[in-house]
Amino acid sequence: MRVPEELLEVLRQENKFIIASHINPEGDALGSSIALCLALKSIGKEAHVFNTDGVPYLYQFLPSMQLIKTSLDGLPTWQYCLVLVDCNEPDRAGIEDYRFKLNIVVDHHLTRKSFGDVKWIEPESAATGLMIYHIIKDLGIKIDRDMAENLYTAISIDTGTFRYDNTTSEVLRVAAELVDLGADPARVAIRLYESWTYNRFKLLLEMLNTMELIKIKDIKVAFTHITLDMFRQTDTTQADTENFSNFPRMIDEVEVSVMFRQTDDDAWKASMRGKGAVNLALVAASLGGGGHRNAAGFKAEGSLEDLKARLIKSIEDNINQ
Amino acid sequence: MRVPEELLEVLRQENKFIIASHINPEGDALGSSIALCLALKSIGKEAHVFNTDGVPYLYQFLPSMQLIKTSLDGLPTWQYCLVLVDCNEPDRAGIEDYRFKLNIVVDHHLTRKSFGDVKWIEPESAATGLMIYHIIKDLGIKIDRDMAENLYTAISIDTGTFRYDNTTSEVLRVAAELVDLGADPARVAIRLYESWTYNRFKLLLEMLNTMELIKIKDIKVAFTHITLDMFRQTDTTQADTENFSNFPRMIDEVEVSVMFRQTDDDAWKASMRGKGAVNLALVAASLGGGGHRNAAGFKAEGSLEDLKARLIKSIEDNINQ
Numbered sequence: 001m002r003v004p005e006e007l008l009e010v011l012r013q014e015n016k017f018i019i020a021s022h023i024n025p026e027g028d029a030l031g032s033s034i035a036l037c038l039a040l041k042s043i044g045k046e047a048h049v050f051n052t053d054g055v056p057y058l059y060q061f062l063p064s065m066q067l068i069k070t071s072l073d074g075l076p077t078w079q080y081c082l083v084l085v086d087c088n089e090p091d092r093a094g095i096e097d098y099r100f101k102l103n104i105v106v107d108h109h110l111t112r113k114s115f116g117d118v119k120w121i122e123p124e125s126a127a128t129g130l131m132i133y134h135i136i137k138d139l140g141i142k143i144d145r146d147m148a149e150n151l152y153t154a155i156s157i158d159t160g161t162f163r164y165d166n167t168t169s170e171v172l173r174v175a176a177e178l179v180d181l182g183a184d185p186a187r188v189a190i191r192l193y194e195s196w197t198y199n200r201f202k203l204l205l206e207m208l209n210t211m212e213l214i215k216i217k218d219i220k221v222a223f224t225h226i227t228l229d230m231f232r233q234t235d236t237t238q239a240d241t242e243n244f245s246n247f248p249r250m251i252d253e254v255e256v257s258v259m260f261r262q263t264d265d266d267a268w269k270a271s272m273r274g275k276g277a278v279n280l281a282l283v284a285a286s287l288g289g290g291g292h293r294n295a296a297g298f299k300a301e302g303s304l305e306d307l308k309a310r311l312i313k314s315i316e317d318n319i320n321q
Numbered sequence: 322m323r324v325p326e327e328l329l330e331v332l333r334q335e336n337k338f339i340i341a342s343h344i345n346p347e348g349d350a351l352g353s354s355i356a357l358c359l360a361l362k363s364i365g366k367e368a369h370v371f372n373t374d375g376v377p378y379l380y381q382f383l384p385s386m387q388l389i390k391t392s393l394d395g396l397p398t399w400q401y402c403l404v405l406v407d408c409n410e411p412d413r414a415g416i417e418d419y420r421f422k423l424n425i426v427v428d429h430h431l432t433r434k435s436f437g438d439v440k441w442i443e444p445e446s447a448a449t450g451l452m453i454y455h456i457i458k459d460l461g462i463k464i465d466r467d468m469a470e471n472l473y474t475a476i477s478i479d480t481g482t483f484r485y486d487n488t489t490s491e492v493l494r495v496a497a498e499l500v501d502l503g504a505d506p507a508r509v510a511i512r513l514y515e516s517w518t519y520n521r522f523k524l525l526l527e528m529l530n531t532m533e534l535i536k537i538k539d540i541k542v543a544f545t546h547i548t549l550d551m552f553r554q555t556d557t558t559q560a561d562t563e564n565f566s567n568f569p570r571m572i573d574e575v576e577v578s579v580m581f582r583q584t585d586d587d588a589w590k591a592s593m594r595g596k597g598a599v600n601l602a603l604v605a606a607s608l609g610g611g612g613h614r615n616a617a618g619f620k621a622e623g624s625l626e627d628l629k630a631r632l633i634k635s636i637e638d639n640i641n642q
Contacts, residue, residue: 162483162496163514165507169500175483176493185493186486190596193484195573198534205529213519252516 001131001170003138007120010081010104011040011139017047018072018080020095022087025051027059027192029086031154032106032128034064035147036083039136042144048075052094061191062153063146072098086128088121089113106131126166129154133174145182152183153192161189203234207244207259216315219255219277222248225268225304226261238263245271256280258311260304268307271297279321286314322452322491324459328441331402331425332361332460338368339393339401341416343408346372347563348513350407351380351389352475353427353449356468357404358388360457363465369396373415377560382512383474384467393419407449409442410434427452430611431602444613447487450475454495466503473504474513481567482510486597486615524555528565528580537636540576540598543569546589546625547582559584566592577601579632581625589628592618600642607635 011017019037021029033049040047054070055062072095082090082100088107090096105116108125125131129151136143136151143151155175159167162175179185196204203226211224226241241261248257256274263269270287272280273295280296287310289298300307332338340358342350354370361368375391376383393416403411403421409428411417426437429446446452450472457464457472464472476496480488483496500506517525524547532545547562559582566580577595584590591608593601594616601617608631610619621628 160510162506163510167500167506169497172493172497172500172506176490176497179488179490179493185483185488189481189484189488194570194596196571198572198574201569201572205526208526209530248522250515250517251519251522253519 001122001125001134003131003134004118004120007104007106007118007135008138010102010118011135014081014102015045016080016101017045017083018050018075018077018100019047019083019085020050020093021085022092023051023053023094025053025056025059025086027062027157028127028129028154030055030059030062030065030068031150031152031157032085032132034062034067035129035136035150035154036085036132037067038064038144038147038150039132039139039141042141043139048072048080050093050095058192058195059153061187063149084116085132088119089115106135126164126168126171127155127158129158130171130174133178143178143181148178148181148183149188152178152185153188156185156188157192161192197236197240199234199236200240203230203236203240204244204247206230206234207241208247211248213251213254214312216312217319219319220253221256221258221312221315222251222254223308224248224257224259226259228262228265231262238269241271245273249273249275256315260307262304263299266303267299267301268304269297269299270307270311277319278315279318282318282321283311283314286317287311322443322446322455324452324455325439325441328425328427328439329456329459331423331439332456335402335423336366337401337422338366338404339371339396339398339421340368340404340406341371341414342406343413344372344374344415345560346374346377346380346407348380348383348478349448349450349475351376351383351386352471352473352478353406353453355383355385355388356450356457356471356475357406357427357453359385359465359468359471360453360460360462363462364460369393369401371414371416374560377563378518379513379516379560379563380474382508382516384470405437406453409440410436427456430613433611447485447489447492448476448479450479451492451495454499464499464502469499469502469504470509473499473506474509477506477509478513482513518557518561520555520557521561524551524557524561525565525568527551527555528562529568532569534572534575535633537633538640540640541574542577542579542633542636543572543575544629545569545578545580547580549583549586552583559590562592566594570594570596577636581628583625584620587624588620588622589625590618590620591628591632598640599636600639603639603642604632604635607638608632 019033037047037049049068077098081102083104088111105119245259255277259271260268284296284298287298340354358368358370370389398419402423404425409426409432426440569578580592581589605617605619608619
């Protein structure tokens with residue numbers, strides 16, 4: 001991985017920066033933003049971090065997270081260089097109505113639009129945090145404990161803490177260096193994976209207790225659901241279900257996991273997670289939703305039984321597509 | 322971490338080895354054993370791996386796992402050097418009735434007995450696999466892909482794949498090197514975390530459904546249990562419970578998770594996992610067991626209620642120790 005010289009040059013030459021990341025931010029967006037801001041500040045630059053949604057509960061442990069502003073009001077943004085991280089279109093960050101002196105993009109997602117005066121897009125990088133690490137190193141900035149923990153969190157979340165297939169030896173080597181510089185792997189892991197509320201845990205159990213495995217052609221699909229009653233009984237909300245649909249994937253024979261959650265008397269949202277054999281993007285599209293091959297979803301009205309029947313039909317049509 | 326010269330000398334001088342590890346083996350016991358066996362064979366030694374319980378379903382993916390024998394019949398053991406790994410007492414490995422030429426012990430658990438002619442005990446080491454890595458390196462042996470994946474699995478399982486507080490920068494750096502040498506982090510993670518049988522998943526659910534949170538002084542302890550009936554109903558075995566006691570740790574307020582599993586009508590095994598506030602090694606020791614500060618266990622006879630009462634008393638005594 002090589003940081004473009006043009007990008008380093010701009011970061012060295014310019015003095016005022018606004019770092020922005022996508023709506024619904026997760027650890028890579030937030031950790032990358034905060035680390036870069038701290039680094040630029042440490043060499044005397046003026047730097048701000050903006051995220052329209054602020055810092056979700058899960059990430060309130062990030063050191064220096066109070067740097068994150070949810071408004072750009074009062075800042076003459078046209079005097080600042082934008083650094084858009086972990087996304088590459090201004091509307092993804094809610095900044096499409098602002099004008100900046102220069103637009104810089106640092107991201108590991110593929111681009112569709114041609115936004116940006118100075119861009120570094122590295123789809124092979126496991127995390128934007130890894131790219132920010134290289135930028136900070138190449139600028140000759142000393143990584144302090146706060147930067148290290150933010151970068152470690154960024155890399156951690158985007159690799160499933162070194163479990164996904166983007167976990168290269170470089171990822172592990174950079175992680176090791178960040179630990180030497182003060183990142184605390186256990187603290188980060190506890191905050192990311194072991195800080196559930198008891199109610200959320202009870203909701204997960206309720207959901208998993210509804211599981212049925214249905215064979216569709218030659219594959220097994222795990223169906224689970226959460227009713228409004230279950231939300232009420234556990235005093236939880238829709239937001240508590242994030243990531244729930246992944247759990248049934250633990251089972252070897254489960255090729256697709258589908259979780260329905262009730263949003264109103266006759267309304268449901270479905271989240272689907274797969275392991276490759278079914279193109280869930282097509283399944284979702286056939287039911288009015290969207291997503292990727294292995295992670296997609298849709299909304300629908302009707303009874304759970306009807307909904308399930310329609311979904312089974314669509315999965316049948318999209319096996320091995 | 323420094324391998325004792327005496328140990329290296331014995332491994333260099335001697336030519337016939339039997340490597341043994343504890344009953345109910347997990348990834349560290351198996352991965353360490355297999356890697357050491359492959360390494361010794363690669364420099365022309367005769368080496369055998371013995372485990373009285375063989376390789377559980379979960380670990381059948383380990384490269385070269387077919388090396389593991391479940392019997393020493395026919396081997397004139399008195400002509401062989403024993404290398405006891407990941408435990409330090411012969412009865413833990415079911416070899417107390419055999420006699421060996423020399424007894425070597427390599428382990429990261431604290432010893433209670435003085436077994437062994439040549440011992441390397443390193444309680445600070447995250448995994449026995451990390452110690453075996455250093456032995457192989459210090460012997461000047463080239464680590465091949467099979468050794469790398471076994472060592473990576475050993476280190477992975479004992480650090481919760483880099484989530485526990487034994488995850489040092491050295492652990493991550495060694496993991497990075499093992500990836501360079503052929504270990505596949507995603508393959509190992511899928512096999513460790515996403516290859517459950519449906520029955521095992523059902524057993525986990527049954528166990529989690531028994532959960533009660535009990536407040537002991539100012540900390541919360543999650544108690545769960547698995548009865549012989551639950552094993553029968555889900556057609557599972559004791560080996561299927563590996564790692565189960567970690568699940569309740571997901572809950573923020575849970576400081577200690579204790580899982581009891583019934584091994585006979587009136588006999589139980591307890592696995593405890595903590596987050597730091599209670600020294601579980603002391604708790605386990607007080608009840609005749611052993612382990613580390615945040616991961617320990619013991620066996621006991623009696624009713625579940627009695628057992629729980631004794632444990633609660635011991636936890637009370639060992640908070641903030």
